[in-house]
Amino acid sequence: MQAHPFLSLLAATVLAASGAAADEADGNAKRPAIKSNRWQEDWSVLADPALRTQPLDALKYVPLSAIDPESYISFGATVRERFESNHTPSFGIGGAGGDSYVIERAQFHIDLHLYDDWQIFTQFEDDRAFGKQDIGPADADKVDLRLAFIGYSHDFDAGTFKARIGRQDFAFDLQRFVSSRDGPNVRQSFDAVWADWETGPWRFLGFVSQPVQYSDEQAFDDTSNGAFRFSTLRIERQVFGTNELSAYWSVYHRDAAHYLDGSGEEDRQIFDTRFAGNAAGFDWDLEGMGQLGTVGNKDIRAWAVGARAGYTFEDLGWSPRIGLQFDAASGDSHPDDGTLGTFNPLFPNGYYFSLAGYTGYANLIHLKPSITVKPTDQLTITTAIGLQWRQTAADAIYVQPNQPVSGTAGKGGRWTGAYAQLRADYAFTPNLSGAIEAVHFEAGNAIRRAGGHDGNYLGAELKFSW
DSSP states (O other), X not given: OOOOTTHHHHHHXXXXXXXXXXXXXXGGGGSOOOOSSGGXXXXXXXXXXXXXXXXXXXXXXXXXXXXXXXXXXXXXXXXXEEEEEESSGGGGGGGOOOEEEEEEEEEEEEEEEETTTXXXXXXXXXXXXXSOSSOOTTTOEEEEEEEEEEEEEEEOSSOEEEEXXXXXXXXXXXXXXXXXXXXXXXOOOEEEEEEEEEETTEEEEEEEEEXXXXXXXXXXXXXXXXXXXXXXXXXXXXXXXXXXXXXXXXXXXXXEEEETTEEEEEEEEEEEEEEEEEETXXXXXXXXXXXXXXXXXXXXXXXXXXXXXXXXXXXXXXOOEEEXXXXXXXXXXXXXXXXXXXXXXXXXXXXXXXXXXXXXXXXXXXXXXXXXXXXXXXXXXXXXXXXXXXXXXXXXXXXXXXXXXXXXXXXXXXEEEEEEEEEEEEESSSSEEEEEEEEEEEEOHHHHHTTOOOEEEEEEEEEEEO
16 A cells, blocks of 8 residues: 555644644643534634643644734645445445455645635645555545635624635535535535625625535546536525524526436536424434426426434433434436436535445435444544435435446335444544444345345545644
8 A cells, every 4th residue: 555645744743643632731722623624614713822832833824924813824634545345336236345444544634814804725645545446536536625615704893794706615404415425535525606695694605616526546637617517596594592593495407417307518506495403402403405496398396305303312421312313305207208306406415324335315205213322522423324205206215425236217116125223433633533334234125136235335444623
């Protein structure tokens, strides 16, 4: 396995960062947390020399002005290494055999802040898949420009205005349908213009974008163009305290789309509503989406709903949370008619169900009870059982991201199967985290009649961020 060019820098700081985190002082508690979206971090607090206690803090905050601490440059990097073993990708149908491999994501960014309003953020990403038999667009991408945008933010008396232009990422809510795709190896970016207005309990935002399409042929070959477009208007309102009610309308266009019951130019009008919040130990997230439009000469009539709810026993040891998840998405009930009913999950995150990839958000009914405990502040353990059906047996069974399983459309019953999931997440330090996930999928009759088998997945991950 080849060593990545960023690893030598990061390895030199791991041990030092671990020791510094263990010696956390009261002042250090004000340091910003490492975020999945690195452009959201604000390192201007390091203008206070007393907070510069960790290795390479001189590069986390490079002041540009002696009188303006908000003008600075910050450098950072993230490396994620994950070992995966998948006994039966796509249930072993279509020639897919067992596979074990390592995927690696390495990122390096430069974050320039000018005064209190302007930000110029640039991030490079290199994604490798070592030993993987079937490498797809979400698995590997030679070093490329992942993010490069100019951002503006200003507080007015009436509210806050924000805008970004350039290559950026964005995600909505639980990332069921619009995500930065953090689960797979290659994250999703958009070449976009974004505007945002926040006032009191209200937030209004909109963007026009061309989703970035990825190529692993050579460095810096990722592109976007008008053949694939995604644009949105969204409104949010805090209700009953800090609970959130939101709705958005999106336009989704692809020049060449392919479904089991239709192909051609795809134009979808998307309508989404969501209500999420928590109170008295309960938490909930309810979302519904409808899709209208055309694919080729066929009309689109598709829908999906998703719900997560739970109760946390905060006074008990390990703070157990009992959760229940329900998801449903339409399939195409009548092939060869003038209507396509298969739901398009848009930009799914890849880990909403599990990292195993056995479950796609199309033609689906999914019920998943779970238990989550925290034996320590650093360790979180989740166990779950998932039960799956097809919304209609006339359409196929789908795996992530939206791939039909060959030989299942119109054959067998609606029952798809059941899976057991066990996941453990551990935060070694604020900079270093790890996770282990295991999934066993017991395939139903429709999968077995198509030549498929039970699935077994094991993943082990380490992520270091500086």
